Amino acid sequence: MRGPAPRAVEGRPVRSRHRSVGAGRGVGGRAVQPGPRPRRAGRRRRRASAGRGLAGVAHAPRLGGAVSARRRARAMNRRQFLSRSAAGTGALALGLHDPSSAGAAQVDRPNFLWLVSEDNSPYLGAYGDPQSATPTLDRLAAEGIRYENAFATAPVCAPTRFGIVTGLEATTCGPAHQMRASGHIPNWLRGFPAYLREAGYHCTNNAKTDYNAPISIADAWDASSGQAHWRNRPAAAPFFAVFNYNVTHESQLFPGAREPLPTGPGPDEVRLPPYHPDASQLRADRSLHYDLMTSLDQQVAQRLAELEADGLAGDTIVVYYGDHGGVLPRSKRSCLDSGLRIPLVVRFPARWAHLAPAGPGTVTDEIVDQLDLAPTMLSLAGLPVPDYMSGRVFAGDGREPPKRYTFGFRNRMDERYDMSRTVRDARYRYTRNYLPHVPYGQHNEYAWQQLGMAEWERLFHEGRCDDVQSAYWRDKPVEELYDLWADPHEVTNLAADPARRTVRNDLRAALDAHLVAVNDNGFIPEGSPLEGFDASRSPGAYPLAEVMRVAAVAAERRVAGTAQLIRWLLHDNECVRYWAALGCVMLRGGAKAATGTLLSRLNDPSWSVRIVAAQALCWLRERERGLAVLTEALLHHDHERIRLQAANALDEIGSLALATLPALRQAGGDANLQVRQAVGYTAAVLAGEWPYADGLSLQLPATWLVAGEPGRVTVRLHNSGEQARVNIQLSLAAPDGWVATPATPAGYAALPAGHTVEAGFDLTAPPGTEPGEHFIHGVTTYSTAGHDMSTRVRRPIYVEGEPA
Numbered sequence: 001m002r003g004p005a006p007r008a009v010e011g012r013p014v015r016s017r018h019r020s021v022g023a024g025r026g027v028g029g030r031a032v033q034p035g036p037r038p039r040r041a042g043r044r045r046r047r048a049s050a051g052r053g054l055a056g057v058a059h060a061p062r063l064g065g066a067v068s069a070r071r072r073a074r075a076m077n078r079r080q081f082l083s084r085s086a087a088g089t090g091a092l093a094l095g096l097h098d099p100s101s102a103g104a105a106q107v108d109r110p111n112f113l114w115l116v117s118e119d120n121s122p123y124l125g126a127y128g129d130p131q132s133a134t135p136t137l138d139r140l141a142a143e144g145i146r147y148e149n150a151f152a153t154a155p156v157c158a159p160t161r162f163g164i165v166t167g168l169e170a171t172t173c174g175p176a177h178q179m180r181a182s183g184h185i186p187n188w189l190r191g192f193p194a195y196l197r198e199a200g201y202h203c204t205n206n207a208k209t210d211y212n213a214p215i216s217i218a219d220a221w222d223a224s225s226g227q228a229h230w231r232n233r234p235a236a237a238p239f240f241a242v243f244n245y246n247v248t249h250e251s252q253l254f255p256g257a258r259e260p261l262p263t264g265p266g267p268d269e270v271r272l273p274p275y276h277p278d279a280s281q282l283r284a285d286r287s288l289h290y291d292l293m294t295s296l297d298q299q300v301a302q303r304l305a306e307l308e309a310d311g312l313a314g315d316t317i318v319v320y321y322g323d324h325g326g327v328l329p330r331s332k333r334s335c336l337d338s339g340l341r342i343p344l345v346v347r348f349p350a351r352w353a354h355l356a357p358a359g360p361g362t363v364t365d366e367i368v369d370q371l372d373l374a375p376t377m378l379s380l381a382g383l384p385v386p387d388y389m390s391g392r393v394f395a396g397d398g399r400e401p402p403k404r405y406t407f408g409f410r411n412r413m414d415e416r417y418d419m420s421r422t423v424r425d426a427r428y429r430y431t432r433n434y435l436p437h438v439p440y441g442q443h444n445e446y447a448w449q450q451l452g453m454a455e456w457e458r459l460f461h462e463g464r465c466d467d468v469q470s471a472y473w474r475d476k477p478v479e480e481l482y483d484l485w486a487d488p489h490e491v492t493n494l495a496a497d498p499a500r501r502t503v504r505n506d507l508r509a510a511l512d513a514h515l516v517a518v519n520d521n522g523f524i525p526e527g528s529p530l531e532g533f534d535a536s537r538s539p540g541a542y543p544l545a546e547v548m549r550v551a552a553v554a555a556e557r558r559v560a561g562t563a564q565l566i567r568w569l570l571h572d573n574e575c576v577r578y579w580a581a582l583g584c585v586m587l588r589g590g591a592k593a594a595t596g597t598l599l600s601r602l603n604d605p606s607w608s609v610r611i612v613a614a615q616a617l618c619w620l621r622e623r624e625r626g627l628a629v630l631t632e633a634l635l636h637h638d639h640e641r642i643r644l645q646a647a648n649a650l651d652e653i654g655s656l657a658l659a660t661l662p663a664l665r666q667a668g669g670d671a672n673l674q675v676r677q678a679v680g681y682t683a684a685v686l687a688g689e690w691p692y693a694d695g696l697s698l699q700l701p702a703t704w705l706v707a708g709e710p711g712r713v714t715v716r717l718h719n720s721g722e723q724a725r726v727n728i729q730l731s732l733a734a735p736d737g738w739v740a741t742p743a744t745p746a747g748y749a750a751l752p753a754g755h756t757v758e759a760g761f762d763l764t765a766p767p768g769t770e771p772g773e774h775f776i777h778g779v780t781t782y783s784t785a786g787h788d789m790s791t792r793v794r795r796p797i798y799v800e801g802e803p804a
Contacts, residue, residue: 109201109381110352111230111316113307114242115300116208118157118249119326122343123293131265133294136301137345140320144347145362149426151369151406152324155332155339156413158212160324160370165191165211165220167374167389171409174521174531175641176212178412180674183213184532191220192374192389193240199383201240202233208244231310240377245299248292250327253285254449261291273338273489275330277459277469285328285452317355317380318347321370329453330472334440335410335420335431336482336490344368346395355380355396365426368394369406390518405507407514411522415674416442417648419522420476423511428500429490430507431480434523434555437586438652441473445677461793463777478555479504516544523547525578525608527641547575554583559590569597569613574606581609584616585652589771595620602629607642615649618656621800627656631663634679640672647678654685655704655798661686688716700778700795707799708767712743715778716758717751725751725782725789730759733777733792739764740776751782765799773798 124134126141127148154160156179159170166189170176176183191211193203197220205224209217217224223232230239252258267283270290276282300320307313322342326332331339348356358364371391378385379398392400410420418438422431441460447453459465460473468491479495481504486492494500514520519537523544524530536542550568553561561583568580584591584598591598594616601613602625610629617626633646650657650664657664664683670676684690688700705711715730728748732740746759763776773796781790 109199109238110349110355111238111312112240112377112380113230113303113316113318114240115303115318115320116242116244117296117320117322117343118244118246119324119332120248120289120293120296120322120343121325121331121338121341122322123290124343126345127343131270131290133263133290134297136297136304137320137343140300140304140318140347141345141361143360144318144345145356145358145360145364147344147346147368148363148365149367149406149424150321150342150344151340151367151408151424152322152342153340153370153407154409155324155326155334155336156410157208157323158210159409159411161208161210162212162215164323164370164373165193165215166213167192167371167386167391169371169390169407169409169518170212171515171520171522172518173213173533174524174536175526177409177522178212178526179414181212181412181526184535185213185215186533189213189215189388189533191215191217192378193220195378195383195386196240196381197222199381200238201381202230202237203240204228204230204232205242206244230312231306238381243303244323245296247295247299248289248327250332250447250450252292253288253327253452255451258288258292260288261294264290264294273330274491275468275472275489276328277456277465279452279455279459281455282328282452285450289327314349314351316349317352318345319373320345321373327450329447329450329456330440333410333413333444333447335408335422337424337429337484337488338490340408340422340424342370348395357395357399366394366402367404367406367424367426405510405514407511409520409522412526413442414444414446415644415647415678416444417526417645418442421511421515421520421522423507423514424484425507427483427485428503428507429480429482429484430495430504430511432508432511432555433476433478433480434551435582435586436476436478436555436557439473439475440471443651443681445681458793461795463792463794478557479508481507512548515548519544523551523575523579525574525606526645527639528574528606528608530574542575543573547573547579550576550579550583554579554586557583557586557590559587562587562591562593565591566594566597569594569601574609577601577604577609578606578612581612581616585612585619587616588619591616592620595622598622599625607633607637607639608645611642611645611649615653618653623656623659627660630657631660634660634667634675635663640670640675643667643670643672643675644678647675647682651678651682654796657682658686658704688714691718691720700776700793700797704798704800705763705765707765707769707771710741710762710764713740713761713763713776713797714758715746715761715780716756717780718756719751719753721784722753723784724753725784727781727783728757729781730757731779732759732761732763733779734763735765735774735776737766737769738776739766763797769799771799 123129123132124137125132126138126146152160153163153169158179159177162170162176162183170183173183173185175181197203203221205221206228207224207226209224230241233239265287267280267287270283270286272278272282272286307316321344324332325339325341333339372394375385375389375391375393376395379393380396385393385398392403404425406424408422410418419434420431422429441457457473460470477493477495480493481495481500482490483494495504521531521536524536524542530536530542553564565580565583568576571577581598581601584594598613598617599622601609604610604613611633614626614629630646630649634643637643647667650660661683664679667679668676668683700713700715713732715732717728717730719725726749728751730746734740740761740763742759743762744760748757751757775794776797778793778795781788
C-alpha cells in the first residue's frame with residue numbers, strides 16, 4: 001500500500017468521466033473536416049488563459065486557471081481511486097488465466113498498440129512533406145485522426161519518456177528533467193501501465209526503459225524486452241503493446257551506421273531550412289534521414305500486418321507518435337518546434353469508433369502533448385485517471401475540453417548545462433532562456449558524431465554563415481517569440497516587437513504560472529538535497545517564486561542589477577544564492593561591485609554556489625582564487641554532478657582556464673563519462689588541438705590579453721588528408737588597430753600527410769580596447785594538386801579589464 005499522496009500536485013484525486021463527444025464530432029472547440037486543411041485555417045476560440053491577470057508569479061494558481069478548476073470540480077481522493085481500481089478491476093485481474101474471463105475482458109475493453117519512432121519531426125507525406133515516402137503512415141493517418149499540433153515536453157528522449165510513462169512532467173521530480181539522470185520520485189508514483197495491468201491488460205514494452213527515474217519495470221510491464229509482443233499474452237486477454245523504432249534515431253546518421261536508399265530524395269534534391277548553411281554534409285544527412293523515415297514506414301507496415309494476421313485490427317486502437325523532434329542540428333535538444341513538435345496519429349477501428357473524438361481522416365489543430373497519453377489510455381480503458389496526472393483526456397467517454405497551451409523545457413543535455421522554458425499556443429511560441437550566456441550550439445560529444453553538426457560549426461568559424469545561420473553559435477536572447485504561421489522555421493524573434501507585446505505578456509504570464517504550478521525543479525542546482533518531488537515541496541525549502549525573480553534578474557545581465565544580486569548572494573536559501581552568483585557570471589566584468597561578496601561565497605555550504613562564485617571571480621581579476629576552487633571541485637569532489645559543474649565552468653571561461661590544462665588532462669580519467677566528455681573537449685580547445693576544418697585543422701590556442709601588452713597566439717595547421725600540401729603560409733587577422741607580429745616562421749614549403757606546422761604571433765590589443773570578448777582569425781593558404789586553397793577560422797579572445 002502506497003498510502004495517500006499529498007494534495008494538489010503532490011497526488012491529486014481522480015477525475016470522474018463525462019459523456020463522450022461522439023465519433024465524428026468536432027475537436028478543439030470547432031468543427032473539423034477530413035483531409036488536409038488550408039494553412040492558418042481554423043483557429044479555435046480563445047478561452048481564459050492559465051495565469052491571466054497575474055500580478056507576478058508569487059500569486060500564480062497552484063494548477064493554473066481552468067485546469068485547476070476542472071480538477072477541483074471532479075475531485076475524488078486517492079484512497080477512493082485505489083479502492084475503486086481494486087474493487088472494479090480485481091476480478092478481471094484474477095481471471096486473466098481463465099480463457100472465458102479473458103475473452104470477456106476483450107469484449108469490454110479495446111486493445112492498444114503504440115508505435116513510437118525516435119528523433120523525428122513530422123517528416124511524413126500525411127503532414128504535407130512532399131519529399132517523404134511514408135505510404136503506410138500516410139494511410140494510417142487517412143484512416144485515423146491526425147494531430148497537427150502535437151508536442152513532446154522536452155526535445156530529448158529520457159526526460160520526455162518520464163512524462164509519458166508517469167503522466168507527470170519531469171520537472172516535478174528533479175533531476176528527472178536532466179538528460180541522463182534519476183529523478184527523486186514519491187514512493188506512490190507508478191508507471192501508468194500498472195493500472196492497466198490491474199484491470200486485466202497484458203502490457204508489453206519493446207523495449208525502451210530509460211525513464212530517468214526508478215520506475216518499477218516489473219510493476220509497469222508484464223514483459224519488457226526486445227522480444228516483448230502481444231502474441232505472448234494469455235489467451236484472449238486485452239493488451240497494451242508498445243514498440244519503439246530506433247531506425248530514425250540520431251545515431252543512425254553517424255558515419256557507417258546506415259547506407260542511403262535508392263528511393264529517397266538525393267542530397268542535391270532536399271530542401272534545407274534557412275538556419276542551415278547550404279553545405280554538402282547537411283544535405284547528405286537530411287537525405288539519409290528521409291531514407292530512414294521510409295525504413296520506419298516499412299517496419300510499421302510489418303507490425304500492422306501482424307495485427308491484421310492475428311485478427312486483432314478490428315479490436316485495437318493504434319497510436320503512432322514520435323518521441324520528440326529531430327534529428328538534424330537545431331532540432332533535437334532545442335526548445336523550438338523543430339525539437340518539440342511531433343507526429344501523432346490515432347486510429348480507432350469501427351468497433352470502437354464511439355470513443356473517437358472525430359471521424360476517420362480528420363485533421364485537427366487541437367493541442368495535444370505527450371502528458372495527455374497516459375490519462376487518455378486509462379480513460380479509454382474505462383479506468384479512473386489519477387488526478388496527479390497533469391495531462392488531459394483527449395478521446396473517449398472521458399474526453400476533456402481542449403487546452404490552450406503546451407509547455408516544454410530544456411536543461412542539461414548530456415555533459416552540457418542549460419535551462420530554457422517554453423510555452424506554445426496554436427500560433428505562437430514563447431521561450432525564456434535562463435542561461436543566455438551559453439549558446440544553443442554548446443559542444444556535445446554525442447551530437448558532434450553527426451558530421452553535419454561539425455560541418456556547420458566549421459562554416460561558422462570560417463565566417464561562412466549569415467546572421468540567421470550564426471545565431472545557433474552565439475549567445476541566446478533572454479526571450480524569444482515566434483509566429484509559427486508566418487515563420488515556421490522560427491528565425492524571426494518578435495519578443496521586442498511592440499505589436500506583439502500583448503501576446504508576449506500573455507504567454508509570459510502563462511509560463512510563469514505553469515512553473516509555479518508544477519513546482520519546477522529546474523532552478524535547483526543538480527545534486528542539491530532540495531531536488532525531488534518530496535524534498536522540493538517541504539515547507540520553506542524551495543521558495544520557487546522568489547528564486548524565479550532572482551533568475552529573471554540574473555538572465556537580464558544588467559550592471560544596474562548588481563546591487564540586487566549582492567543582497568541575494570547573502571540569502572539563506574541555496575537556490576537564491578546560486579542564481580545570484582550565476583547573475584554575476586553572466587555579467588562578467590560588470591559584476592565588479594560584487595567581488596567581495598563573491599569571495600565570501602568561496603566557502604559556501606553549497607559546492608554548486610562555490611563553483612559559480614569562483615567562475616564569476618575569474619572574470620574579475622581574481623582568477624587565481626577562482627581557478628583554485630574550480631580545480632579542487634573538478635579533481636576531488638565525490639559527487640559526479642559537482643565535478644561536471646566545475647568542468648562546465650572551466651569550459652565557459654575559455655582562455656581564462658589555461659592554467660588548469662594539466663588538471664583538465666588529469667580529469668580525463670574521471671569515472672563519469674559526462675565529466676570525461678566535457679574536460680576532453682575543453683582541454684583540446686585550450687591546447688589548440690581541436691579541429692575546426694575538414695581535413696585541415698587550423699587551431700588557435702585560447703589565450704587572454706591585457707590591452708597594450710603582447711600575448712602569444714599560435715596558429716597550427718594539421719594535414720589529416722592523404723596528399724601533401726605545398727607552399728604553406730600561416731597568418732593571423734585581428735581587429736583594426738591590433739598588431740600581430742610574427743614571432744616564428746610562418747611559411748613552409750611542404751606539409752606531408754599526418755604532419756603539423758605552426759606559427760607564433762605576438763598579438764597586441766591597443767590601449768583603451770574595450771574589455772571583453774573579441775574575435776581573431778587564423779588564416780592558411782596552400783596548394784594541392786595544382787589548386788590554390790585557403791582556410792579561415794574565427795576564434796574568440798578575451799581582453800581583460802572592466803567594461804565601460
